[in-house]
Structures are given as structure tokens and as C-alpha cells.
Amino acid sequence: MQVQQAVIPGKIPAFKFGRQSMLQDALSDAHLVMVFGPLKKMQSSGLPRLLREHYPDAEVIGCSTSGEISSAEGVTEDPVTVTAVHWSRTHMRVEEARARDMGLSFNAGWQLGERLAGPDLAAVLLLADGLAVNGSDLLVGLQQVLPPEVPVLGGLAGDNAAFTHTVVLHNDRVQSGYAVAVGLYGRGLRVGSGSLSGWEPFGALHTVTRSLRNTVYEIDGRPALEVYKEYLGTEAGRLPGSGLSYPVAVMDGEGAGEEAEIQLVRTLLGVDEKEQSLVFAGNIKQDARIRICRSTEHQLIQSAGESGRSALGEAGSGSGLALLVSCVGRKLVLGRRVADEVEAVSRAFGPEAVLTGFYSNGEMCPGRREPRSLLHNQTMTVAHLEEVDDP
Numbered sequence: 001m002q003v004q005q006a007v008i009p010g011k012i013p014a015f016k017f018g019r020q021s022m023l024q025d026a027l028s029d030a031h032l033v034m035v036f037g038p039l040k041k042m043q044s045s046g047l048p049r050l051l052r053e054h055y056p057d058a059e060v061i062g063c064s065t066s067g068e069i070s071s072a073e074g075v076t077e078d079p080v081t082v083t084a085v086h087w088s089r090t091h092m093r094v095e096e097a098r099a100r101d102m103g104l105s106f107n108a109g110w111q112l113g114e115r116l117a118g119p120d121l122a123a124v125l126l127l128a129d130g131l132a133v134n135g136s137d138l139l140v141g142l143q144q145v146l147p148p149e150v151p152v153l154g155g156l157a158g159d160n161a162a163f164t165h166t167v168v169l170h171n172d173r174v175q176s177g178y179a180v181a182v183g184l185y186g187r188g189l190r191v192g193s194g195s196l197s198g199w200e201p202f203g204a205l206h207t208v209t210r211s212l213r214n215t216v217y218e219i220d221g222r223p224a225l226e227v228y229k230e231y232l233g234t235e236a237g238r239l240p241g242s243g244l245s246y247p248v249a250v251m252d253g254e255g256a257g258e259e260a261e262i263q264l265v266r267t268l269l270g271v272d273e274k275e276q277s278l279v280f281a282g283n284i285k286q287d288a289r290i291r292i293c294r295s296t297e298h299q300l301i302q303s304a305g306e307s308g309r310s311a312l313g314e315a316g317s318g319s320g321l322a323l324l325v326s327c328v329g330r331k332l333v334l335g336r337r338v339a340d341e342v343e344a345v346s347r348a349f350g351p352e353a354v355l356t357g358f359y360s361n362g363e364m365c366p367g368r369r370e371p372r373s374l375l376h377n378q379t380m381t382v383a384h385l386e387e388v389d390d391p
Contacts (some may be wrong), residue, residue: 001083001090001352002027002030002064002086003086003321003387004083005070005354006072006082006084007072007079008079008080008081008082008315009069009079011056015360025328026054026055026084027055027085027086028055028056028057028299029087029091031059032058032087032092032182033055033085033086034061034062034083035060035062035080035081035082036081036356036358037062037064037065037081038063038065039064039160039167041065041168042080042169043167044349047080048171048172054290055309059182060169060170061094061166061169061180061182061206063127063128063155063157063169063358064330065157065359066159066165066328066358066359067158067328067331067358067359068358069081069358069359070355070356070357071346074342075331075359077160080376084191089186089188089189089387090122090171090185090387092185093118093182093185094181094204095111095183096168096178096179096183097181100177101177102213103211105136106137106138106140106141108133109142110141112124112181113142113143113144113145114145116181119288120186121184122150122185122186122189123150123151123153124142124154124178124183125154126152126153126154127180129156129157129166129177129179129232130143130156130179130362131163131164131165131166133177134213135362136213136214136280137155139374142302143372143373148372151365153193153296153323153325153373154323155363155381156360156361157361158361160328161363163347168180169188175197188359188387189385189386189388190320190385190387192311192312192313192384193381193383193384194308194309194365194374194382195307195363195365195374195382196304197262197295197303197368197376197378197379197380198248198295198300198301198302198304199247199295199378200294201249201291201292201293203231203291205221205260205289205290206291207220207287208224208288208289208290209212209317211286213278213283214280214282215279216278216284217276217277223276223277224277225271225272228268228278228292244268245333246268246293247268247294247329247377247378248261248263248265248291249292250264250266250284250292251289255272261369263369263374263380265376265377265378266281266282266378266379267281267327267377269281276319281377282288282362282376288355295333297337300330300334300380303380304326304345305345307339307379307380307382308322308347308348309348311383312348317352318350318352318383319386320384321353321386322345322349322353322355322356322357322359323383323385324342324345324355324380324381325365325383326342326357326359326363326381327359327376328359329352329378330379342355362375364381365381365383
């Protein structure tokens with residue numbers, strides 16, 4: 001397995017290799033190229049042509065972001081990062097599916113699963129539109145077909161927290177309303193993952209008494225927005241923006257009150273004053289048990305390092321590729337310290353691994369207690385891919 005990283009720092013015709021480049025020239029025999037960058041540059045007509053020139057035989061995937069992550073530059077908001085991979089023992093298949101609106105997301109996932117299912121499927125890398133696609137439904141559809149032990153790793157495209165338009169790249173096409181998935185096959189691929197949020201629940205344990213997909217209408221039989229505002233106090237006047245600092249944790253089905261553990265975290269995207277409802281970045285089921293969360297910069301950074309250590313595991317060598325997908329909400333909360341959470345993951349792996357990834361509208365990774373992948377919010381998710389000679 002060879003991995004090489006490059007950066008396009010300015011106008012798209014320019015092409016400059018980052019400090020972590022292993023070769024003087026592009027890895028021209030790469031099988032897979034992952035590309036992350038700001039919306040305007042990802043929509044440039046010259047980008048697919050430039051990538052094809054340097055990587056003529058590769059499958060190219062990518063998406064618009066709310067910030068890029070790379071070994072070469074850390075965290076950036078303007079360059080396009082390019083990570084090329086040449087597999088030695090792994091085979092792959094790339095498929096895409098269209099979801100013109102949220103209601104078609106489950107079917108899009110099912111289609112991808114049908115096309116990718118096969119012997120020795122070790123993992124799926126998945127990127128999807130961050131606004132038109134319901135990431136929760138997409139994952140459920142995909143995993144209806146695939147074995148539960150196959151991890152799905154990736155995230156939803158971003159647009160620097162504008163929440164207006166995101167795109168996905170597949171070879172020569174840059175499109176909205178699509179998902180692209182890479183099936184990785186073979187027993188020589190070792191896959192690890194970690195997903196910790198660093199958010200701490202406070203206050204009472206509540207029950208969602210009315211919801212539809214990602215919209216919550218009632219909590220404990222009361223208007224959802226009314227309940228939520230009680231926790232925010234003076235911060236309620238700055239909704240929905242202030243909601244990034246107070247995400248909602250969906251708790252597991254066991255334990256009562258403070259004994260219940262976090263299953264996943266949901267970011268608030270919007271509020272409806274007329275309906276008194278809350279709109280989140282992922283689905284929250286009716287009857288789900290929830291708690292409001294808060295955190296500190298230190299807790300968020302510490303959890304990122306723990307995600308890295310979990311992904312590396314005891315058997316990992318610290319080489320290969322680490323895919324980091326973190327939430328745009330964390331980036332906004334951390335502010336100038338956002339690079340510290342990526343540095344925490346980098347320290348967990350050491351200098352041999354190549355780090356790539358982006359800040360997203362949703363992160364996909366197995367949960368801490370569940371083998372199947374979940375759509376996370378406000379979470380640093382880390383996937384580690386490494387080829388081994390003796391599986």
C-alpha cells in the first residue's frame with residue numbers, strides 16, 4: 001500500500017505537492033484518489049481534468065467541505081487536498097446513486113448495497129451530499145443489504161456552515177443529490193475505527209414523544225422547542241446558532257438517568273417557532289431517550305485523541321491511511337483551537353500514517369457499542385486502513 005498526499009493551494013491550474021509527499025511526481029498508478037476542498041473549487045471545471053492528467057487510471061471521489069484535514073497542512077479552509085492510494089492486496093469497486101430528495105435516501109443506500117455486496121468485502125467508504133441526502137436513511141438502506149460486520153466509513157459533504165449547497169465528486173462529474181461508495185475487498189486489509197464526541201450530558205433524561213425522521217416535535221409530551229429553550233436560558237435568543245454548543249445525545253436503551261450512556265450525538269440545524277419543533281442533522285426516533293449536552297475545548301480535543309487510539313487499536317502499526325471526518329459544529333465551537341483535535345489524532349498514530357479528511361455535515365462510523373455504522377454529529381470519527389501481509 002502506497003499513499004501520497006498533495007495540495008492545490010491556489011487557483012486550480014496550480015499544483016503543488018505537500019510536505020508529506022513521498023515521491024517527486026504524482027502517484028500515477030494510484031487506484032483511488034480522495035479529494036476534499038471548498039465548494040467553489042470543487043465546482044471548478046478544471047479540477048477533474050487536472051486530476052485525470054496526474055492520475056490517469058484512478059477512481060476519483062471527493063466532496064465539498066467545511067474545512068480540509070491533511071498531514072501536509074493540518075486544518076485548512078481554502079486548499080484542495082488530494083490523497084492518492086495504490087493498493088497492493090486490496091481490490092475495489094466504486095458505485096454512485098442519486099437521491100434527488102430526502103425521501104429517496106433509503107433507496108439510494110439500498111442500490112449501493114446491492115452493487116457492492118460480494119465475497120471478502122472488508123469496508124465501504126461513503127461520501128454523500130450533505131443537504132439533499134438524509135444520511136441516516138442512506139446508511140440504513142445500505143446496511144439492509146451488507147453484512148453487519150462490514151464498517152461504513154465517511155461523511156456528508158459540507159459548505160463551510162452555509163447550509164445551502166454541497167457537492168460530491170466522482171471522476172469527471174461534480175453533482176448534488178448523489179452518494180458515491182467505494183467497496184474495498186480482500187483479507188489483506190485491516191480496518192479500524194473510532195468515534196468519540198467529548199460531549200457531556202447534563203440535566204434530566206427525556207423521551208421524544210413525537211418525531212418524524214430528523215424533526216422532533218414533542219419531548220415528554222411538550223413542545224420540543226419549549227423544552228430545549230429551558231436549557232439554553234439567555235442563549236435561546238441566539239438560536240439556531242447557539243444550538244451548536246448544546247447538541248442532543250441519544251442515549252442507549254439501558255440504564256436510568258445518569259447511568260444511561262451516549263449512543264450518538266445530534267446537531268441542531270434549525271428551529272420552527274410556529275410548530276415549536278427542532279430540526280437535527282440526523283434522524284431521532286420517536287420514543288428515543290435524550291439528554292442535552294455541553295462540553296469544553298479540552299474535552300473535545302481529548303476525545304479526538306481517543307478516537308485515534310481506538311481506530312489504531314492494539315494490532316495497528318501506525319502506518320497506512322487515517323480518514324478523519326469531524327463535524328462542522330466542533331470546528332465552530334473549537335475556533336482557533338480546531339487544529340488541536342487533528343494534532344491529537346496525529347499523535348495517536350505517529351509520523352508514519354497519512355491523515356486525510358474533512359469537516360462535514362455528518363460523520364459515518366460504527367458506534368462504540370454497535371458493530372453497524374451510524375450517522376454521527378458533533379463527533380470526531382477516525383478510520384484506519386492498513387494492508388498487512390499476514391491477515
